[in-house]
Amino acid sequence: ISAFAPVADIRRTLTPLLQTTLESVLILVDLGSGRDRLGGSALAQVFSQIGCEGPDLDSPEQLAGLFAATRQLIGESKLIAYHDRSDGGLFVTLCEMAFVSRCGLEIDLGSVCDVLPALFSEEVGVVLQVRADDQAAVLACLDSFGLGGCSRVIGRVEQDHNDIQIIAGGRVQYRAARVDLHRAWSEVSWKMQRLRDNPGCADFEYERILDITDPGLHAEVSFDLGENPAVKAILSGSRPRVAILREQGVNGQIEMAAAFDRAGFSAVDVTMSDLAAGRRDLIEFSGFAACGGFSFGDVLGAGQGWAKSILYQSRLRDMFELFLQHPERFALGVCNGCQMLAALKELIPGAEQWPSFEKNESEQYEARQVMVEVLASDSVLLAGMEGSYLPIAVAHGEGRATFESNVELKHLADNNQTGLRYVDNRDQSTLIYPYNPNGSTDGIAGLTAANGRVTIMMPHPERVFRTVCNSWHPVHWGEHSPWLRLFQNARAFAA
CATH class of the missing domain: 3.40.50.880 (Class I glutamine amidotransferase (GATase) domain)
Structure with missing residues (x-):
């Protein structure tokens, strides 16, 4: 099914780009409610499996509630970043947010016993970045739309290092450099690009991932934006x-x-x-x-x-x-x-x-x-x-x-x-x-x-x-x- 709709104000839209200069938390809204079904997932495909049970939307009302809640929170300027959970599951969702934001993440899954399904199931869900001061208000809003039982804080942006760290049961289960994960994520595309395009250009673009001090796009304006010479x-x-x-x-x-x-x-x-x-x-x-x-x-x-x-x-x-x-x-x-x-x-x-x-x-x-x-x-x-x-x-x-x-x-x-x-x-x-x-x-x-x-x-x-x-x-x-x-x-x- 394909659908489209007008956007009333594109200035009030959200992207996966995390704000790294303020105190914030990451909230997972898990419409799979912890079922973490792996059927048809990227993880299953990696091991040449199909799986027994695939993700499903067991409560369409929750999806409608998620849409309404996010609209309200956007209107109240309480959301900073947003990314859906899809191909690759929660782990890939978080990695993609870290890649584009060039930052580390500390993720705490709490008392989850089975870490792999929690990280790689492709159940319907979203990750939200909110200011630490707005955490209680955002969780209360989600609860008012029937999402309280499937919404929880799972981590925060890490400004002191560039690693992605996964904690479960009070122990660090996984830790890797963001740069290494980014290169792994881009490797197939890089190899295809080398075959299709100028391989030297492909190599330059791939190697720049290693530059962890790259300031990225920016702007230095030498004139007053408020002045009009005409x-x-x-x-x-x-x-x-x-x-x-x-x-x-x-x-x-x-x-x-x-x-x-x-x-x-x-x-x-x-x-x-x-x-x-x-x-x-x-x-x-x-x-x-x-x-x-x-x-x-x-x-x-x-x-x-x-x-x-x-x-x-x-x-x-x-x-x-x-x-x-x-x-x-x-x-x-x-x-x-x-x-x-x-x-x-x-x-x-x-x-x-x-x-x-x-x-x-x-x-x-x-x-x-x-x-x-x-x-x-x-x-x-x-x-x-x-x-x-x-x-x-x-x-x-x-x-x-x-x-x-x-x-x-x-x-x-x-x-x-x-x-x-x-x-x-x-x-x-x-x-x-x-x-x-x-x-x-x-x-x-x-x-x-x-x-x-x-x-x-x-x-x-x-x-x-x-x-x-x-x-x-x-x-x-x-x-x-x-x-x-x-x-x-x-x-x-x-x-």
Whole structure:
């Protein structure tokens, strides 16, 4: 059975990510009520068994009660983290929470005699993290929904070490380093990845599990998130028009339009056929954005078909050349749009040294959140953002910036044309996968033309300008992430 439902407020959802900086406890809600049936479990399969009796939902009313209780507790902000018990049982549930949170756990099963079924049965259940001060209130709430007999505290986050420790009957039954368990958990995927992808990239990603001091994704913002450089322009009441370009296979136009709209533009859907037929002219707009996607299915190379359709049609070539040379117009190319504009560099003043974008070093499409540094550059869109280290989404198969020689690379650096570069979790420029998701030379992720009016980048700022659209973000960010500043800068320029 499959089902779906709308989420009223995604800001009130929970993930398995544990908070490690506060006093908390872990509560198991066990709808199997201690039966711990192992039939069909991963543990049984490991030993080539099926088992006699599988997990079951003996009381559907309890499941309804669990749903109602968690909704109430979320509404009261009493839950911090949540993870369901499923494949692998309670032990795997807890390990997964520890892996993503990069912490140790101390688990106490109490007087349980049979530890293996308790850890590996796949009965319906959930693990909740709650503040220590809220423990009594949470247990009382669960009891009020008929779950008191199957809910109990089973442990806590361990901040002093990175081990996962299981206690039962007052004795330590099992203890292992989180890193060793994480590598075992990832080993099969790593071996498959080595066969399918670039094995060197697979090894880099697997080995980084060993780095127990890895700070992970983070954010260092060099500007005031509460300031808007376009406030005077917005107060004028005007909404300059920006063309959101669309070609066959482009799919990023909606979020791009939303970002420009939020910054004070009137975003206009403009298809390439509109331009080719003369129904629209780029010069009517203050700027244009070439969006991400897979124009023409990337058959001729990512962005190449789109670019050639412009270069080989005189009307379009002249239109783009006039626009890109106009001192009061701006352009943004993201992902497929970045690849397309790079292929149009002969039409863009000051873009002669731009690279081509080739297949990712991993040999696979990469969709993940990575860290980038905003460099000091002449880009009008990145103005005032230099010195920031920010998470951002990437989603591409051909994003590796490749130069004919180091001369072009040096020229871009010397002339403040490198706007973004990939960094590792310690803010160092890197070629190492997956911090650098495509193997770009010098970690290059974004560039600008010499005049600063045309900016291209492989990452997707338009997909993360709202805080809630980030897969991870600092808890203190408000409605908007720092990436809205890029679009606000565009609005200030268009004033």
